[in-house]
Amino acid sequence: MSEIPQDPSAQGDQPPPQAYTPPPPPPPPISEPGPAYGQQAPAAGQPGMAPVSPSDARMWSLLAHVGGIFFSFVAPLIVYVIYKDRDPFVRRHAVQALNFQIIIAIIYFVSVPLSVIGIGILTGFAAWVCTLVFGIMAAMAANKGEEYTYPLIPKMVT
Numbered sequence: 001m002s003e004i005p006q007d008p009s010a011q012g013d014q015p016p017p018q019a020y021t022p023p024p025p026p027p028p029p030i031s032e033p034g035p036a037y038g039q040q041a042p043a044a045g046q047p048g049m050a051p052v053s054p055s056d057a058r059m060w061s062l063l064a065h066v067g068g069i070f071f072s073f074v075a076p077l078i079v080y081v082i083y084k085d086r087d088p089f090v091r092r093h094a095v096q097a098l099n100f101q102i103i104i105a106i107i108y109f110v111s112v113p114l115s116v117i118g119i120g121i122l123t124g125f126a127a128w129v130c131t132l133v134f135g136i137m138a139a140m141a142a143n144k145g146e147e148y149t150y151p152l153i154p155k156m157v158t
Contacts (some may be wrong), residue, residue: 017045052087054145061093061142069135073101080157092143097135098157100150 052060060079067075076097083090107127114120133149141148 019058049086052083057087057089058143060087060090062139064090064094064097065135065139065142068101068104069131072105073098080113088094089145092147093138093143095151095155095157096148096150097138099155100134100138100153101131102156103153140151 011117060083060149064076064079067079076094079090080094080098083094085091104127108124111120114123138148138150
């Protein structure tokens, strides 16, 4: 009696395969419930852009000025990019600090080649003193909630 060769992929006594049934459709998206009866719908705006409280506005304005002392124009630029559309007080202080720090960076850049003849050391030191003094004065004004304008600084960023 001859044996019928077995299919190597066959595994025991399994029932024959069934027809393919597709998976069920995904559930409908969950929508936000509407406003409760008698309440106004929230204003349309960018998600995650909550208004800035007055104490936070003073803090971020202060950080724009103090950050400029330690990190040059990078700190006021970061504050400006993040808060330019969220709070006008922070925006004005960040613009003031950014304009001042750009001018100071230019002075530092010019002071390096001038240090060969000795005057660059003096201009660099004077720029550092101005950064320290005016940055602290601006930070104190921002912390009090007052406006501050750096002296003799043109408006490059508005």
